[in-house]
Amino acid sequence: xxxxxxxxxxxxxxxxxxxxxxxxxxxxxxxxxxxxxxxxxxxxxxxxxxxxxxxxxxxxxxxxxxxxxxxxxxxxxxxxxxxxxxxxxxxxxxxxxxxxxxxxxxxxxxxxxxxxxxxxxxxxxxxxxxxxxxxxxxxxxxxxxxxxxxxxxxxxxxxxxxxxxxxxxxxxxxxxxxxxxxxxxxxxxxxxxxxxxxxxxxxxxxxxxxxxxxxxxxxxxxxxxxxxxxxxxxxxxxxxxxxxxxxxxxxxxxxxxxxxxxxxxxxxxxxxxxxxxxxxxxxxxxxxxxxxxxxxxxxxxxxxxxxxxxxxxxxxxxxxxxxxxxxxxxxxxxxxxxxxxxxxxxxxxxx
Amino acid sequence: xxxxxxxxxxxxxxxxxxxxxxxxxxxxxxxxxxxxxxxxxxxxxxxxxxxxxxxxxxxxxxxxxxxxxxxxxxxxxxxxxxxxxxxxxxxxxxxxxxxxxxxxxxxxxxxxxxxxxxxxxxxxxxxxxxxxxxxxxxxxxxxxxxxxxxxxxxxxxxxxxxxxxxxxxxxxxxxxxxxxxxxxxxxxxxxxxxxxxxxxxxxxxxxxxxxxxxxxxxxxxxxxxxxxxxxxxxxxxxxxxxxxxxxxxxxxxxxxxxxxxxxxxxxxxxxxxxxxxxxxxxxxxxxxxxxxxxxxxxxxxxxxxxxxxxxxxxxxxxxxxxxxxxxxxxxxxxxxxxxxxxxxxxxxxxx
Numbered sequence: 093x094x095x096x097x098x099x100x101x102x103x104x105x106x107x108x109x110x111x112x113x114x115x116x117x118x119x120x121x122x123x124x125x126x127x128x129x130x131x132x133x134x135x136x137x138x139x140x141x142x143x144x145x146x147x148x149x150x151x152x153x154x155x156x157x158x159x160x161x162x163x164x165x166x167x168x169x170x171x172x173x174x175x176x177x178x179x180x181x182x183x184x185x186x187x188x189x190x191x192x193x194x195x196x197x198x199x200x201x202x203x204x205x206x207x208x209x210x211x212x213x214x215x216x217x218x219x220x221x222x223x224x225x226x227x228x229x230x231x232x233x234x235x236x237x238x239x240x241x242x243x244x245x246x247x248x249x250x251x252x253x254x255x256x257x258x259x260x261x262x263x264x265x266x267x268x269x270x271x272x273x274x275x276x277x278x279x280x281x282x283x284x285x286x287x288x289x290x291x292x293x294x295x296x297x298x299x300x301x302x303x304x305x306x307x308x309x310x311x312x313x314x315x316x317x318x319x320x321x322x323x324x325x326x327x328x329x330x331x332x333x334x335x336x337x338x339x340x341x342x343x344x345x346x347x348x349x350x351x352x353x354x355x356x357x358x359x360x361x362x363x364x365x366x367x368x369x370x371x372x373x374x375x376x377x378x379x380x381x382x383x384x385x386x387x388x389x390x391x392x393x394x395x396x397x398x399x400x401x402x403x404x405x406x407x408x409x410x411x412x413x414x415x416x417x418x419x420x421x422x423x424x425x426x427x428x429x430x431x432x433x434x435x436x437x438x439x440x441x442x443x
Numbered sequence: 444x445x446x447x448x449x450x451x452x453x454x455x456x457x458x459x460x461x462x463x464x465x466x467x468x469x470x471x472x473x474x475x476x477x478x479x480x481x482x483x484x485x486x487x488x489x490x491x492x493x494x495x496x497x498x499x500x501x502x503x504x505x506x507x508x509x510x511x512x513x514x515x516x517x518x519x520x521x522x523x524x525x526x527x528x529x530x531x532x533x534x535x536x537x538x539x540x541x542x543x544x545x546x547x548x549x550x551x552x553x554x555x556x557x558x559x560x561x562x563x564x565x566x567x568x569x570x571x572x573x574x575x576x577x578x579x580x581x582x583x584x585x586x587x588x589x590x591x592x593x594x595x596x597x598x599x600x601x602x603x604x605x606x607x608x609x610x611x612x613x614x615x616x617x618x619x620x621x622x623x624x625x626x627x628x629x630x631x632x633x634x635x636x637x638x639x640x641x642x643x644x645x646x647x648x649x650x651x652x653x654x655x656x657x658x659x660x661x662x663x664x665x666x667x668x669x670x671x672x673x674x675x676x677x678x679x680x681x682x683x684x685x686x687x688x689x690x691x692x693x694x695x696x697x698x699x700x701x702x703x704x705x706x707x708x709x710x711x712x713x714x715x716x717x718x719x720x721x722x723x724x725x726x727x728x729x730x731x732x733x734x735x736x737x738x739x740x741x742x743x744x745x746x747x748x749x750x751x752x753x754x755x756x757x758x759x760x761x762x763x764x765x766x767x768x769x770x771x772x773x774x775x776x777x778x779x780x781x782x783x784x785x786x787x788x789x790x791x792x793x794x
Contacts, residue, residue: 236629242593243629250628277601278587278594283646283681287670288639295634315677319638319670325706326666329732329743330634355676361712381680392680 094396095418095425096150098268098314098350098374099158099199101188103145105137111183112166119172128179131187138190145378147198153396155375157429159422160188161202161233165281167272169207170240174215178206181219189227200428201229202268205256207238209245214255224263230424232260234267234311236293241276241285248293248311249300257306266310266348266421269293282380290318294347298331298339303346310346310421312372316353316362324365340367348421350374351395351413354381359398368409372417373399445747446769446776447501449619449665449701449725450509450550452539454496456488462534463517470523479530482538489541496729501549504747506726508780510773511539512553512584516632518623520558521591525566529557532570540578551779552580553619556607558589560596565606575614581775583611585618585662587644592627592636599644599662600651608657617661617699617772620644633731641669645698649682649690654697661697661772663723667704667713675716691718699772701725702746702764705732710749719760723768724750 111131118126146158162184169177181204188201203223205216216232223229234256237243246252248269260267271289272281279285290313303309313320320327328339336342348370353359363371374395381392390397399405399413419426462482469477497509513535520528532555539552554574556567567583574580585607588594597603599620611618622640623632630636641664654660664671671678679690687693699721704710714722725746732743741748750756750764770777 243627245629247629276594278596278598278643278647280646280650280681283649283678284639284643287642287674288635291638291642291670292629292635295631296629298634299631316673319642319673322667322670322673322709322712323638323704325704325709325736325743326732327634328738329705329734329736330631332734332737333732353674353676354680355716357712357716358673358676361673361708365706365708381677381684383680383683385676385680386683387679392676 093157094155094373094414095429096155096158096375096377097312097372097418097422098352098376099146099160100163100376100379101160101191102163102378103141104163104187105133105141107131107133107137108183108187112180115176115180116171119176126175131183133187135190135194138194142191142195147195149377150198153394155396157197158199159202159230159418159425160191160199162188162204164233164270165273167204167233167235168240169235169238169272170209170275172208174206174208174211177208178219181206185219185223185227185229192228196428200425201227202231202233203229205232205234207235209239212255213253216256217259220256220259220263220265224265224424228428229265230422230428231265232267233270235271236269236289237271240272241274241279247296247300249296249302254305257309261306261308264423266312268312268314270314286315286380287318290315291320294318294320294327297347298327298336298342299334307345310348312348312350312421314350314352314374314376316351316358317349317366321349321362321365343370348372348417351399352376352393353395353398354392355385356398356401359395360402360404363399363402363405363413368405368412369417371413372421373414444508445506445724445765446780447506447509447726447728448663448723448769448773449703449727450497450511451514451727451730452511452542453514453729454492455514455538456484456492458482458484458488459534459538463531466527466531467522470527477526482534484538486541486545489538489545493542493546498546498549500728504745506747508548509550510553510581510769510776511542511550513539513555515584515621516624518555518584518586519591520586520589520623521560521626523559525557525559525562528559529570532557536570536574536578536580543579547779551776552578553582553584554580556583556585558586560590563606564604567607568610571607571610571614571616575616575775579779580616581773581779582616583618584621586622587620587640588622591623592625592630598647598651600647600653605656608660612657612659615774617663619663619665621665637666637731638669641666642671645669645671645678648698649678649687649693650685658696661699663699663701663772665701665703665725665727667702667709668700668717672700672713672716694718694721699723699768702750703727703744704746704749705743706736707749707752710746711753711755714750714753714756714764719756719763720768722764723772724765
């Protein structure tokens with residue numbers, strides 16, 4: 093079985109964006125009382141939005157289940173206030189829940205959190221609980237920079253975030269560290285802000301004792317860990333010079349990278365350098381890059397091909413990357429998605 | 444000949460930092476008239492600061508000349524105002540000039556610019572001209588974020604920077620894009636801020652027509668290009684989706700990466716993916732990582748070993764990385780440093 097840990101609902105029906113546009117427009121006119129509003133989307137519209145995109149690609153590429161969350165760039169926590177963000181997050185999460193209900197074999201939900209600049213993270217606990225306990229979601233996306241490119245929040249290792257972490261640990265759900273769109277003109281969102289946030293979060297984790305305080309807290313750093321695997325020597329050296337634990341030890345049970353790296357040489361580096369137990373298959377499909385690589389004739393984001401093509405990875409290690417690691421990092425998926433063909437086969441052998 | 448394009452005077456005698464400390468302390472007491480002050484360092488102190496460090500490593504590692512600039516983290520353009528920054532930059536640049544005077548075969552100067560948040564880049568032209576025309580420097584370090592981690596300046600592709608670029612083109616000097624220390628607690632300077640700035644600058648260059656306006660303007664993106672080579676597929680895809688030129692074409696005459704990547708696998712990726720003509724040997728020695736890699740028994744930042752060890756690179760290509768490309772990107776070095784052993788040999792053959 094192939095679990096894709098990184099998919100966003102980038103193809104949501106237009107009514108969702110229309111809701112958001114109206115919500116933003118209403119912020120301009122503060123005299124009117126705010127209404128939460130409704131998003132009117134039929135089941136058929138949801139089906140149509142997925143059949144020609146995520147579901148088609150799953151079939152074509154041979155992946156089975158996508159851990160699915162609202163569009164990352166759409167979170168835009170910097171817009172409006174905490175109420176804006178809560179209303180918007182609930183609409184987005186509810187839609188993900190409907191997707192998972194319509195296609196329970198293909199999608200498992202991860203939620204957007206109602207973060208807002210300057211608002212303490214415990215404000216997100218209610219929505220996290222709702223999504224996990226009522227909607228059956230298995231994780232969340234955590235934005236280390238709700239300001240959208242101004243980086244005004246404390247580092248992820250600061251006690252500021254601890255109440256949310258306590259709830260994540262209690263619910264046994266991980267967070268993917270994922271920024272949203274950038275309102276800082278220096279940072280292109282998918283080309284700079286996303287990758288920078290990944291690198292930044294890793295270095296924050298390297299320099300603090302967060303995982304001593306939360307031994308079971310788990311983060312997925314997307315986009316192949318930003319710049320980190322390419323600069324693994326630099327980070328090993330920094331850890332050594334700063335008297336921190338070796339990287340393998342530091343990340344072992346707590347920090348994981350996905351495989352959203354869009355060429356073979358990048359994936360080859362990732363799987364060679366980072367411990368296999370810390371790599372989860374992900375594609376970000378349908379996401380940042382939507383076209384076909386003229387050098388290969390295949391979609392840039394068909395990352396399964398690169399893992400399949402990575403010569404140094406054994407079949408047993410591919411099984412970890414494609415399935416087992418995701419089950420360990422997102423344990424609530426086990427109640428939602430049955431065992432793999434491998435697992436079924438292994439079980440058969442025991443009979 | 445091996446030219447190291449990336450070295451900072453991280454081992455400067457203590458009197459330099461004492462000057463800076465006094466300068467910062469004086470900022471607290473604005474009632475006193477500011478004095479530019481003096482940095483008292485003898486030639487012997489300069490020699491002592493280099494003999495056991497940069498010069499020793501040059502000899503041990505088999506490199507010849509270092510393109511040498513003031514300590515990057517020390518620039519701290521966010522401290523004080525434009526006068527603070529000018530005074531400090533002049534002291535630092537003068538010291539680099541003395542180093543180059545004492546060891547003309549080993550060091551060629553690159554200057555720190557007196558940038559200051561909110562102050563227009565043309566304010567740096569005077570110091571750039573002084574360093575190039577009077578001190579014989581061959582380039583500058585340009586900080587895309589003088590705020591030190593708050594990213595308040597316009598992108599490098601904005602017309603805001605054009606007056607400085609006009610002067611760079613006129614003087615035929617390139618800039619290394621290099622941030623300084625971070626006063627934003629989110630960003631560890633050498634572990635996140637530096638690498639993020641590299642990635643950010645590249646994406647800025649990708650999305651604008653700067654090099655149509657300045658066909659001969661040249662930037663070195665240090666630290667192996669940040670995250671870019673690892674995510675080369677992502678950037679090729681972004682260029683394609685955004686209807687931009689192919690990356691190779693986009694960077695050809697204008698954007699160059701150094702080799703400050705501290706493990707073999709990272710360098711192997713860099714030299715495999717990025718056009719050889721766009722790679723300049725650099726080590727950042729003595730810099731971010733000062734210890735020995737227990738996996739190899741050699742210094743992390745002994746990057747010459749990784750280039751030497753890169754199997755896919757021909758001798759002719761190594762010659763480009765080690766020398767020829769640097770001579771093309773920093774043409775003023777040719778008047779300062781004589782031809783290489785290779786060049787001398789080639790010349791001999793012609794006789």
